[in-house]
Amino acid sequence: MSECKIWSENEILKREQYREIQLSRLQETVTRAYEHVPYYKEKLKKAGLEPGDIKTLEDIEKIPFTVKDDFRANYPFGLFAVPKNQVVRYHASSGTTGKPTVVGYTKNDMDTWRELIARIVTMAGVTNQDTAQVSFGYGLFTGAFGLHQGLETVGAGVIPMSSGNTQKQIMIMKDFGTTTLISTPSYALHMAEVAREMGIDPKKDLSLKWGLFGGEGSTEAMRRQLNENWGLFATENYGMSELMGPGISGECLALKGMHIAEDHFIPEIIDPATGKILPPGEVGELVITPITKEALPVLRYRTKDITSLHYETCECGRTSVRMSKIQGRSDDMLILGGVNVFPSQIEEILINSEGIGPHYQIRVYKKGYLDKIEVDVELIDANVLDSFQQLENLTNTIKGRLRTVLGIDAKVILVEPRSLARFEGKAKRVIDLREEK
């Protein structure tokens, strides 16, 4: 790992200092929400809670969760804690169904946002020597403006390229000497292909050093491809508009998870089924409470993202907690005989199993009181056709590996190649038949 610069002293506080800051800021945030947002006042009252009841950091557990539907129910400005004359910026998420989620920022919120992005781009290697091309779409989406402002704060030269027009992207990249690429990982992979079609070898003909990717999940395999295709060092960062936008967490050069800005956010991991807080290191749904936001205080927001938290000091010197790569969405979680299972866990096993393809279909049903699961996978290796023994060995191997995450035996059904559904967008690979009837 090359030397990893640290932007702010607030990234290397002692645990006790973080806890102190978090408690006082949590108390302020709960008070602000209670006093200025009628929706929260009612919600807290219903839970039998007054701002004064938050006496320790552990009292956060008493606060009811906020979910995306709370934003929808209060469209557009119902959750704002300040009058409109104090709002200097609006953003909104792309609502795939119904109304978008609207967020607002005061002047101080904008300063916080710049500061947090400055931390993230610094930990990802960017300095004032760099030229950064922002290839996120500019607009209501928080990604482009968020990164843009923080990159300026560290003194990098920002090219507000926006997304699309890929050939021009490559031309600018070459002519301006872009060293830093900001985009979604999938768009970056697409851009590398287009560059090669144009006769440009991104590794040799361009000067990319750093790639900061976000806006969608990615895998380690994608990271390798990004590094190889561009000859850059890829990091991932995380955020969502409801909580601020990008800037919540990002990877440092040690690549040991994404550092959360703990002086501005309190992270928790809960069991998505019961809502109970899980101990550090355990995998569950990420819940985040921003504790410095003025325009839009949000209490215990359920991100639906599945990850785990790690508190050990990082190789880079930062003491702030790290969240691991997002493993999936809690919406997709299955509960099988009391065990929580994410399709991504099943997917990982199947991808690493020989003889079968990467596509699958899962069916969950009940037999009597017992949960049963069937997994269809595509057979691709004809070499097992010599005997049923070999076919059986293949399914038994997969079954055994699946058992380690499922806790129960799955029925593994081999089907022909290309016979399972392909998905271009969000894959629907799980059919849960238990809820019918």
Add this chain to the structure above:
Amino acid sequence: MLIQQISVFLPNQKGHLAKVTKLLQENGIDIRAAVAFDTSEYGILRIIVTEPERALAVLLAEGFVAKISKIVAVEPEDRTGSLNELFCLLSDNDLNIDYTYCFVLRKKEMPYFAVKTNDLEKTAALLNGNGFKVVNLAEICEDKNCGL
């Protein structure tokens, strides 16, 4: 002397076998012997065809999971105990049978026996040396172009 046989993976779905046979017909490939073994979820179809290499290419191009494997085909004599002699001979010589099936050609009086063992070369040589008639693909294809 070994015969190229094609094994095709068959999910237990209505009409799946017909997909294979239709494809082969469209490509002018003649099925000389066919047998399907199945479990509750899937089956393996084993066929002896004219032009096995081309038949495999055609099947793979259509997305079937298929491979060529070899078998030994013999023509036993028509008398009580001849099959027993065959299997005893293999067993006494430490040859293990993975599977076996018999198939009939109209112009022949006797059915053939296809045997897949753990050592096919040894099996063929052994049977040949002990008075069993081991047949090749050209004989099975009779007057048809066997592609060899």
